[in-house]
Amino acid sequence: MSKSGSTRVKVAHSYISEKVTNIPPSGIRRFFDLISSMEGVISLGVGEPDFVTPWHIREAAIYSFEKGYTMYTSNQGLPQLRQELAKYLESCYGLSYNPDSELLITVGVSEGLDLALRAILNPGDEVIMPDPCYVAYPATASLAGGVPVLVPTTEEHDFKITAEDIERRITQRTKAILIGYPANPTGAVMAKKELTQIAELAQQYDLLVISDEVYDQLVYGIEHTCFASLPEMRDRTILLNGFSKAYAMTGWRIGYAAGSHEIIEAMTKIHQYTMLCAPIMGQMAAIEALKKGSSEVQAMVREYDRRRRVMVKGLRDIGLSCFEPKGAFYAFPSVKATGLTSEEFAEKLLTEEKVAVVPGCAFGQYGEGYVRCCYATSLPEIEEALKRMGRFIDKHR
Amino acid sequence: MKQIFESLEKDARLTSEQISTMTGIPAAEVEKTIKKAEKDRAILRYKTVIDWAKLGEEQVWALVEVKVVPQRDVGFDAIAERIYRFPQARSVYLASGTYDLAILVAGKTMQEVAVFVSEKLAPLETVEGTVTHFILKKYKEDGEILQGGEGIKRLPITP
Numbered sequence A: 001m002s003k004s005g006s007t008r009v010k011v012a013h014s015y016i017s018e019k020v021t022n023i024p025p026s027g028i029r030r031f032f033d034l035i036s037s038m039e040g041v042i043s044l045g046v047g048e049p050d051f052v053t054p055w056h057i058r059e060a061a062i063y064s065f066e067k068g069y070t071m072y073t074s075n076q077g078l079p080q081l082r083q084e085l086a087k088y089l090e091s092c093y094g095l096s097y098n099p100d101s102e103l104l105i106t107v108g109v110s111e112g113l114d115l116a117l118r119a120i121l122n123p124g125d126e127v128i129m130p131d132p133c134y135v136a137y138p139a140t141a142s143l144a145g146g147v148p149v150l151v152p153t154t155e156e157h158d159f160k161i162t163a164e165d166i167e168r169r170i171t172q173r174t175k176a177i178l179i180g181y182p183a184n185p186t187g188a189v190m191a192k193k194e195l196t197q198i199a200e201l202a203q204q205y206d207l208l209v210i211s212d213e214v215y216d217q218l219v220y221g222i223e224h225t226c227f228a229s230l231p232e233m234r235d236r237t238i239l240l241n242g243f244s245k246a247y248a249m250t251g252w253r254i255g256y257a258a259g260s261h262e263i264i265e266a267m268t269k270i271h272q273y274t275m276l277c278a279p280i281m282g283q284m285a286a287i288e289a290l291k292k293g294s295s296e297v298q299a300m301v302r303e304y305d306r307r308r309r310v311m312v313k314g315l316r317d318i319g320l321s322c323f324e325p326k327g328a329f330y331a332f333p334s335v336k337a338t339g340l341t342s343e344e345f346a347e348k349l350l351t352e353e354k355v356a357v358v359p360g361c362a363f364g365q366y367g368e369g370y371v372r373c374c375y376a377t378s379l380p381e382i383e384e385a386l387k388r389m390g391r392f393i394d395k396h397r
Numbered sequence B: 001m002k003q004i005f006e007s008l009e010k011d012a013r014l015t016s017e018q019i020s021t022m023t024g025i026p027a028a029e030v031e032k033t034i035k036k037a038e039k040d041r042a043i044l045r046y047k048t049v050i051d052w053a054k055l056g057e058e059q060v061w062a063l064v065e066v067k068v069v070p071q072r073d074v075g076f077d078a079i080a081e082r083i084y085r086f087p088q089a090r091s092v093y094l095a096s097g098t099y100d101l102a103i104l105v106a107g108k109t110m111q112e113v114a115v116f117v118s119e120k121l122a123p124l125e126t127v128e129g130t131v132t133h134f135i136l137k138k139y140k141e142d143g144e145i146l147q148g149g150e151g152i153k154r155l156p157i158t159p
């Protein structure tokens, strides 16, 4: 501190902005600290694949290093990647986006979400989203100056958000609906019909829809409906997706946003000043993933499906009620029968049986009474975890 | 059905009940499908991948290239059959290229492998010549990485 600074009168205050002070810390962090000090823990608390990125994708990235691709890319991302993406969205969902003006490569869906909200929200604007939901949704909306409006979703309705419940919460200040299906933490998916009702609502009230579809390829026995592919929704939707989950590429930090030229341009404006561009090595790897990754994705999906069935049956067999998740890689059983709160359950389960799960309350008020169990872990580990959990339930019932 | 075999190929010790849970196919049907595949020899055997070196067991492997004269009517089949009946020949393949048969030979010692090649393999009538490559180190066998591997690097709790 400078001399003149030290003569200033000291007042009791914090240097941290009110905005940041007011957002609650992630409930997940605290658990992380607890678990780090223990050994022999089986963790069902992860939010990422246990697979390593397929070798041909890693190898392509290594080759790009060797060739000297170590620079910035254009703000929007490598043209070749955007072209491949446009092709992919066209063939998967029949959506056509102009790679030059309607696609933006982001640093994961995380950045895409932040950009989308910052691009559209004025202070006090409301964003309607489900509860429970991915931890970043309410926080990023608040940080962008908006107000998250949470819509309770329940096990009875398979943790789906309904158009009816959304409509009741629409006000003059509502700007957007933020959804993410298949869902973290519940594994819920939405049928085309249900999404169409939300689409109609968006049109009726002139709202934007931010659709986080990072788990779009991880669905089991059903087909994923891309929100932007619904009638009249292409220009009303900010489609967010990325490579983290389907291609087991969480650490590469590559995602993308697709939408109307106006919105993508606004998002790019923020992106160019705050992020400049997504990392080039990740973008190089993403090109390879799009071009040649689909068979590995399918193999991983089949493996997740096997684990999903073992996990859900196992949870039910030990006496927990568990709705059938049809997407992502999470099961979300109710622990209400134990009389413990989700946090007590998770903490005791960790200390007594060394199994880590994430308490549902970390994902919102309506996640209370549930825990998130990730089945992106090997079958023997899932079976061992279930055995331990069974012992735990017997003790605490 | 493919799912049943995919599960079994990963872990031969799975029970029909376990496979049923994983695939949603009734256990009785899983059982029947497996029985049929065993009968049809689509499933040949259930075996275990063992790293013998780790158990302190010495094993010597060699890849032997064999050049043979194909015979009228039976081509390479007759000679391949002569060779694959020796238990020392653990795998026998007909290959394209500069030689004809590729044979993986296993033995307890280098001497044992050498004796097999020089006394059994090379003297066969139609064998024109052999080239023996002793295996110095196994990195990966039948899809399994024997040493190292990648290990789990992800954090125990992530959002």
Ligand SMILES: Cc1ncc(COP(=O)(O)O)c(C=O)c1O
Pocket (backbone or CB within 6 Å): A047, A107, A108, A109, A110, A111, A134, A180, A183, A184, A212, A214, A241, A242, A243, A244, A250, A253, A254, A255, B159
């Ligand atoms: C629903 C959801 N959206 C976004 C993300 C973040 O993804 P990315 O790695 O692309 O930033 C996650 C990661 O857990 C997620 O579960």
